[in-house]
Amino acid sequence: MNLIIIGLILLVIGISKSNRKIEKNKINHDISNSSFKKPLITHIDENGYRRFNKTNKLVHRWIMEKQLGRKLYRYEVVHHIDRNKLNNSPYNLQVMSREQHNKIHEEYLTRIGAI
Numbered sequence: 150m151n152l153i154i155i156g157l158i159l160l161v162i163g164i165s166k167s168n169r170k171i172e173k174n175k176i177n178h179d180i181s182n183s184s185f186k187k188p189l190i191t192h193i194d195e196n197g198y199r200r201f202n203k204t205n206k207l208v209h210r211w212i213m214e215k216q217l218g219r220k221l222y223r224y225e226v227v228h229h230i231d232r233n234k235l236n237n238s239p240y241n242l243q244v245m246s247r248e249q250h251n252k253i254h255e256e257y258l259t260r261i262g263a264i
């Protein structure tokens with residue numbers, strides 16, 4: 150009688166142990182599939198701008214489009230006010246024509262004595 154009970158206890162322990170193993174494997178599997186293991190959805194291109202991996206779209210242009218609620222025209226340039234190409238905060242972005250943009254950068258380079 151006691152042996153049967155011990156047998157049942159061992160069986161139950163055995164089952165719960167193997168269940169735990171499955172649980173652990175499941176957790177490990179979940180961790181390996183979790184977002185921090187996933188590759189980043191953006192990357193920095195050779196010019197120092199952040200782009201979406203999937204579409205290769207420039208993030209700062211995409212943010213400006215969301216701000217404006219429309220697509221940007223090709224002739225529209227999105228300028229980084231603080232000159233930090235990676236600061237894509239909407240407050241740091243300004244939309245302008247290519248001419249205006251060139252002028253701003255020339256003025257800046259002159260001011261800092263680069264040209």
Ligand SMILES: [Zn+2]
Pocket residue numbers: 227228229250254
């Ligand atoms: Zn600029």
